[in-house]
Amino acid sequence: MLKSLQIEPEKCTGCLQCEMACSYEATGFFNPAVSRIKIFTFHEEGRFVPYTCTQCSEAWCMHACPVEAIVLNETTGAKEVLEDVCVGCKVCTIACPFGTVNYNQQTKVVYKCDLCGGDPECAKACPTGAITYVDADHTGMERMRAHAAQNLPQDSSQI
Amino acid sequence: MAWTRNVMRVNLTKGTITNEPLNMDWAMDYLGQRGLASKYLVEEIDPKCDALGSDNKLIMTTGPLTGTCASTGGRYSVVTKSPLTGAIACSNSGGFIGNEIKNAGWDMIIFEGISPSPVYLYVENDKAELLPADDLWGESAWETDELIHKKHQDPLIRIACVGRSAEAGCLYAGIINDLHRAAGRSGVGTVMASKNLKAVAVRGTKGVGNVKDPAAFLKATEQGKKVLAENAVTGQGLPTYGTQVLMNVINEIGAMPTRNMREVQFEGASKISGEAMHEPRPTDGRPNLTTNAACFGCTIACGRISTIDQGHFSIQNKPEYWGASGGAEYEAAWALGSDCGVDDLDAITYANFLCNEDGFDPISFGSTVAAAMELFEIGAITTKETGGMELKFGNPKALAWAAEVTAKGEGFGKDLGLGSKRLCEKYGHPDLSMTVKGQEFPAYDPRGIQGMGLTYATSNRGACHLRSYTVASEVLGIPEKTDPLVTDGKPELVKAFQDATAAVDSTGLCVFTTFAWTLEDIAPQVNAACEGDWTPEKMTEVGERIWNMEREFNLAAGLTAKDDTLPKRLLKEAAKTGPATGKVNGLDEMLPKYYQIRGWTPDGVPTAETRQRLGL
Numbered sequence: 218m219l220k221s222l223q224i225e226p227e228k229c230t231g232c233l234q235c236e237m238a239c240s241y242e243a244t245g246f247f248n249p250a251v252s253r254i255k256i257f258t259f260h261e262e263g264r265f266v267p268y269t270c271t272q273c274s275e276a277w278c279m280h281a282c283p284v285e286a287i288v289l290n291e292t293t294g295a296k297e298v299l300e301d302v303c304v305g306c307k308v309c310t311i312a313c314p315f316g317t318v319n320y321n322q323q324t325k326v327v328y329k330c331d332l333c334g335g336d337p338e339c340a341k342a343c344p345t346g347a348i349t350y351v352d353a354d355h356t357g358m359e360r361m362r363a364h365a366a367q368n369l370p371q372d373s374s375q376i
Numbered sequence: 377m378a379w380t381r382n383v384m385r386v387n388l389t390k391g392t393i394t395n396e397p398l399n400m401d402w403a404m405d406y407l408g409q410r411g412l413a414s415k416y417l418v419e420e421i422d423p424k425c426d427a428l429g430s431d432n433k434l435i436m437t438t439g440p441l442t443g444t445c446a447s448t449g450g451r452y453s454v455v456t457k458s459p460l461t462g463a464i465a466c467s468n469s470g471g472f473i474g475n476e477i478k479n480a481g482w483d484m485i486i487f488e489g490i491s492p493s494p495v496y497l498y499v500e501n502d503k504a505e506l507l508p509a510d511d512l513w514g515e516s517a518w519e520t521d522e523l524i525h526k527k528h529q530d531p532l533i534r535i536a537c538v539g540r541s542a543e544a545g546c547l548y549a550g551i552i553n554d555l556h557r558a559a560g561r562s563g564v565g566t567v568m569a570s571k572n573l574k575a576v577a578v579r580g581t582k583g584v585g586n587v588k589d590p591a592a593f594l595k596a597t598e599q600g601k602k603v604l605a606e607n608a609v610t611g612q613g614l615p616t617y618g619t620q621v622l623m624n625v626i627n628e629i630g631a632m633p634t635r636n637m638r639e640v641q642f643e644g645a646s647k648i649s650g651e652a653m654h655e656p657r658p659t660d661g662r663p664n665l666t667t668n669a670a671c672f673g674c675t676i677a678c679g680r681i682s683t684i685d686q687g688h689f690s691i692q693n694k695p696e697y698w699g700a701s702g703g704a705e706y707e708a709a710w711a712l713g714s715d716c717g718v719d720d721l722d723a724i725t726y727a728n729f730l731c732n733e734d735g736f737d738p739i740s741f742g743s744t745v746a747a748a749m750e751l752f753e754i755g756a757i758t759t760k761e762t763g764g765m766e767l768k769f770g771n772p773k774a775l776a777w778a779a780e781v782t783a784k785g786e787g788f789g790k791d792l793g794l795g796s797k798r799l800c801e802k803y804g805h806p807d808l809s810m811t812v813k814g815q816e817f818p819a820y821d822p823r824g825i826q827g828m829g830l831t832y833a834t835s836n837r838g839a840c841h842l843r844s845y846t847v848a849s850e851v852l853g854i855p856e857k858t859d860p861l862v863t864d865g866k867p868e869l870v871k872a873f874q875d876a877t878a879a880v881d882s883t884g885l886c887v888f889t890t891f892a893w894t895l896e897d898i899a900p901q902v903n904a905a906c907e908g909d910w911t912p913e914k915m916t917e918v919g920e921r922i923w924n925m926e927r928e929f930n931l932a933a934g935l936t937a938k939d940d941t942l943p944k945r946l947l948k949e950a951a952k953t954g955p956a957t958g959k960v961n962g963l964d965e966m967l968p969k970y971y972q973i974r975g976w977t978p979d980g981v982p983t984a985e986t987r988q989r990l991g992l
Binding site for chain 2: 230231232233238240244245246247248249250251260261262263264342344
């Protein structure tokens with residue numbers, strides 16, 4: 218069963234534990250600057266929004282890559298960057314409509330979310346459940362449940 | 377080694393920036409942040425120097441756990457000599473600047489001298505330069521933040537800066553970072569402005585790593601997060617209500633300082649409480665609270681983000697205040713609210729916005745306004761001084777006006793910027809100033825919580841709740857319940873809290889974790905990250921060493937045991953309502969015992985034996 222990262226921005230507090238977990242897993246340093254998941258703060262609205270790769274089925278980045286350095290991991294569904302194949306041409310960063318593939322000046326290749334091989338650190342690190350890793354076919358399940366619950370009678374004695 | 381071992385020294389007089397290695401011998405004795413930067417300050421400045429002169433220094437410092445995944449590991453502190461108290465100052469802030477300094481590769485930035493013209497420091501990893509700030513001078517902290525981001529075309533820069541209050545010489549100006557977090561107390565922003573230093577802008581991309589034992593560190597920090605999540609205060613109370621969870625609790629036990637501490641309970645407390653912030657307003661149907669928010673790495677997320685009703689008198693026709701921003705924490709809600717007798721939550725939020733926008737401490741400000749209101753009510757201050765404003769207790773318009781004039785240092789705002797002590801002296805009633813060593817009280821009346829009287833009287837930075845928060849024990853039963861109305865056992869309790877807090881303030885972690893954590897939870901995280909053998913016992917010893925070092929600085933600066941006291945009101949005027957009815961603070965019963973268990977002489981001076989034991 219394929220799983221997906223599910224993001225619920227209304228639960229995010231902007232603590233950046235996900236960015237630290239992501240960068241630590243990838244580089245061994247706590248370094249939000251190279252995290253593959255990003256938290257955006259909308260100060261005036263009082264909102265925090267986590268954002269990362271959604272692992273498109275027909276991934277623009279993968280199709281755009283001229284050297285086939287972005288490949289599908291059949292087990293996780295992740296589109297993974299083969300660092301030793303990537304030539305740093307950055308065409309994938311242009312192709313991605315969401316901006317979630319980025320170039321790293323230090324490594325001279327691109328980096329993106331790879332779902333940590335099927336056990337994403339960001340989801341484990343999130344203290345509020347704003348990032349979870351759930352059945353890819355049912356990412357809407359909790360929202361459906363919440364809306365369904367609105368139809369329950371206020372006072373259960375009325376049932 | 378969670379230290380980066382790099383110290384940046386910025387000489388503002390000469391315009392030079394140099395690097396030097398962190399003194400690791402001192403790090404082993406003082407750990408980091410509050411302790412280590414205080415050691416640097418004590419070694420480098422004359423305690424008698426003019427706090428606003430060129431001989432004072434200002435140190436921005438991280439802790440060894442700043443920038444790591446330890447929960448709340450994003451703290452930084454500003455250490456300097458305070459212009460408000462003449463004592464050593466250490467103001468701690470969250471937000472994101474601490475992590476950014478650490479990520480850029482620095483444990484500490486030491487500022488010395490005075491720049492001939494306004495400048496700001498721009499740091500990009502190893503690269504650091506002083507840039508002209510003539511165009512930023514005269515701008516608020518919020519405008520400064522926006523202008524620097526625009527100038528560098530980099531939204532990821534983190535900025536700490538001063539607002540107009542600091543430039544105008546307000547003695548309790550803070551340093552604002554990330555728009556609404558602050559190194560707020562003791563006038564550290566006033567010192568920064570006196571150096572013609574407008575801002576510190578940092579971009580760090582190096583990462584924080586090289587922890588001593590990565591596997592042990594991940595395990596210890598995960599365990600720590602679990603403890604925080606499962607604790608009722610840090611797991612539920614603080615995320616839901618923020619520190620404002622305390623408003624109704626403290627009011628009920630009769631320890632809510634009200635109307636310049638004339639009373640100990642506020643009839644309007646429930647209207648300005650954490651619970652009230654969740655209630656939809658009758659006017660626009662929206663609650664004051666928009667969301668809770670976390671500082672860097674914090675899994676508690678007690679921060680309040682608030683929105684004011686657009687129809688409220690304070691922001692009508694001022695769209696710049698219509699968006700969400702940092703809302704009232706308990707201390708601000710108390711100082712701007714019950715201490716001024718104001719029960720208008722949106723007026724309090726507006727005043728709090730202005731405290732953030734122009735960088736002045738809402739505790740000292742609110743308490744100073746409260747003193748001014750009492751002076752107004754007895755006729756010592758009149759509408760002549762206030763330009764017609766009825767500066768009466770309970771008047772939300774007077775509060776909003778006071779914040780506006782203090783923010784810019786205009787008219788009567790200059791007087792309010794003096795702080796409560798100097799204001800009350802100026803208008804002939806020094807007894808009406810609710811201060812210790814010149815610093816205004818926070819939100820716990822020591823008639824209703826006896827240990828807090830000793831806490832305030834002996835605090836090394838003047839009246840302060842964050843030096844030994846015995847409220848935890850006396851009210852909340854953490855780590856064990858003591859009776860708030862008795863003095864027995866309080867000297868021991870205060871000493872234990874003072875030492876432990878000094879250690880926590882030296883780690884890079886937030887003191888609010890100690891609602892759930894003891895040093896037994898913290899030491900394993902420090903020990904897994906840092907060289908050395910960091911046991912709870914060693915951390916307690918480091919805390920005691922820091923406390924005594926700060927004390928010795930203050931004694932050398934000219935403070936004496938006579939300054940370890942409370943305003944007459946709290947020692948002579950009994951509480952009139954609530955559980956503490958008939959009580960004054962029993963400081964006299966606690967202070968001699970406190971000196972004794974500290975290993976100090978009856979005059980409050982550390983003995984030779986104590987100094988030797990602590991390696992001072």
